[in-house]
Amino acid sequence: MSNKVAIIAANGGLFDAYKVFNIATAAAASDKEVQIFFTFEGLNLIHKQGMHALEMPAGKEHFAEGFAKANVPAIPQLLEMAQDLGVQFIACQMTMDVMGLTKEDFVDGISVGGAVTFLEYAKDAAPTLTF
Amino acid sequence: MNIAKTLDAKGLACPMPIVRTKKTIDTINSGEILEVLVTDKGALNDFTAWAGAGGHTIVEQKEEAGVLYFYIQKA
Numbered sequence: 001m002s003n004k005v006a007i008i009a010a011n012g013g014l015f016d017a018y019k020v021f022n023i024a025t026a027a028a029a030s031d032k033e034v035q036i037f038f039t040f041e042g043l044n045l046i047h048k049q050g051m052h053a054l055e056m057p058a059g060k061e062h063f064a065e066g067f068a069k070a071n072v073p074a075i076p077q078l079l080e081m082a083q084d085l086g087v088q089f090i091a092c093q094m095t096m097d098v099m100g101l102t103k104e105d106f107v108d109g110i111s112v113g114g115a116v117t118f119l120e121y122a123k124d125a126a127p128t129l130t131f
Numbered sequence: 132m133n134i135a136k137t138l139d140a141k142g143l144a145c146p147m148p149i150v151r152t153k154k155t156i157d158t159i160n161s162g163e164i165l166e167v168l169v170t171d172k173g174a175l176n177d178f179t180a181w182a183g184a185g186g187h188t189i190v191e192q193k194e195e196a197g198v199l200y201f202y203i204q205k206a
Binding site for chain 2: 025030071073081
């Protein structure tokens with residue numbers, strides 16, 4: 001049985017952030033090694049400013065109340081929790097170049113890598129998840 | 132039952148009860164028992180799966196007044 005979980009985060013909305021960080025923290029808390037590859041809009045989730053202003057899908061803004069009522073932690077808090085549990089964050093170099101972003105635009109502790117970096121990690125991971 | 136530690140995770144949403152439980156169980160010794168109080172209904176299946184993944188044993192669980200109690204013996 002593999003002890004590795006590989007996650008691709010390719011979308012940058014608030015719902016996407018919860019899907020990614022909830023699964024990642026749950027896996028890390030279950031003693032799994034976890035790596036997340038952030039690509040395209042997914043880079044929003046680890047962007048220093050962007051992660052504080054993630055948007056809900058159009059027409060779903062009313063869920064804000066539900067989030068508060070369910071006592072769901074804020075994304076920056078979940079992100080910190082994930083890092084604290086040892087989840088590794090990889091930012092996609094190619095997307096960063098396209099978007100004009102540098103490593104300094106992202107939260108501390110991330111690595112920058114390409115597709116091969118992720119594939120090499122994911123080749124014996126189970127499951128590999130894409131959000 | 133000899134409880135080494137109690138974790139109050141009432142009111143917390145997934146995945147925080149599991150995250151807190153993981154952090155707390157790291158602070159007790161193998162064979163000791165951790166008591167966890169949760170109100171998240173997803174915990175019912177989550178704790179069973181989580182304990183199985185880590186090799187821990189749920190020696191007892193109950194529900195009282197909407198609160199789930201888990202007694203987890205550390206592997």
